[in-house]
Amino acid sequence: MSKAKRIRKAVFPVAGLGTRFLPATKAVPKEMLTVVDKPVIQHVVNEARAAGIEHFIFVTGRGKACIEDHFDHQFELEATLAGKKKTKELQELLSELPGAGQTSFTRQQAPRGLGHAVWCARDLVGDEPFALLLPDMLHHGATPCLQEMVDAYAETGGGNFVAVSPVPDDQTHQYGIVGVEDREAKVSRITTMVEKPPKGTAPSNLHITGRYILDPDIFPLLAKQEAGAGGEIQLTDAMITLSASKKNPFHAVRFDGTIYDCGSKIGFLLANVAYGLEREDLAADLRRAIKEML
Ligand code: UTP
DSSP states (O other): OOOOOOOOEEEEEOOOOOGGGTTTTTTSOGGGSEETTEEHHHHHHHHHHHTTOOEEEEEEOTTOHHHHHHTSOOHHHHHHHHHTTOHHHHHHHHHTSOOTTSEEEEEOSSOOOHHHHHHTTHHHHOSSOEEEEOTTEEEESSSOHHHHHHHHHHHHTSOEEEEEEEOOGGGGGGSEEEEESOTTSSEEEEEEEEESOOTTOOSOSEEEEEEEEEOTTHHHHHHTOOOOGGGSOOHHHHHHHHHTSTTSOEEEEEOOSEEEETTSHHHHHHHHHHHHHTOTTTHHHHHHHHHHHO
16 A cells, blocks of 8 residues: 555534533533533644644534634733743643644534534545544543554555444444454454444444544545434445445554543543543542542
């Protein structure tokens, strides 16, 4: 296979309505809810940056403008922090800010499904492979998930990659599920993919976790796609069609850390506890308080 191109761009679909997290998400985008002291979307952008991503593409919708503001300078705040010599806080704010021209924002206009949101990024991505990160899925592990995928992409010499992780057998019907050639391998060729398989029919218990490296050949397929499960344009359906062509093999990269679905209330609460327990400035007090509470 020819030498793999570098993965420079990442897409963040943030146009969903967050109905599982109402009423919090009525006026605040779910991506701006905080895990400890950073919005969920900041954690995920940091993961992408750590994996070498240089351009951050957000597919947004109405009521999501504060995401764009979050990734820009806030001059009054920065001047105030500088004036008060709060250097550490200022440095932290600035270190997490993408540079000028490193972000792009486009609008999905209507939440027609993840596949449709990804298609909305087609012109901004152009003709190169790209990363896709679902911002509400926090991947918490020793090595950042996208870094493992970028490494696997470089080692394999190209192709499409999805991160996977096991779920209990009785929950497979809630997820996109893959079958793989080698269940034990960290990286394995995908043999089958199915979105929300009916109970008892899943090819494995490996679910698609929300990190992808995709070939731009996905875009023409998304363009002509009909609505699938839940009446939405499903990304998995287009991936299934794409994987049928020999030119576009799909690989699973097993993620061995913990995944928190911050679009669900329980996932969000657990993420706050887990990330809080890792913070030097919070861990001791948090541990003590949780013990007392229990
Ligand atoms: P989800 O299904 O988790 O998001 O989509 P949602 O639709 O906001 O959630 P609920 O079920 O109503 O609570 C995964 C990701 O894809 C984005 C979401 O913003 C989320 O980050 N998405 C989903 C879009 O950008 N557009 C869509 O039409 C659907």
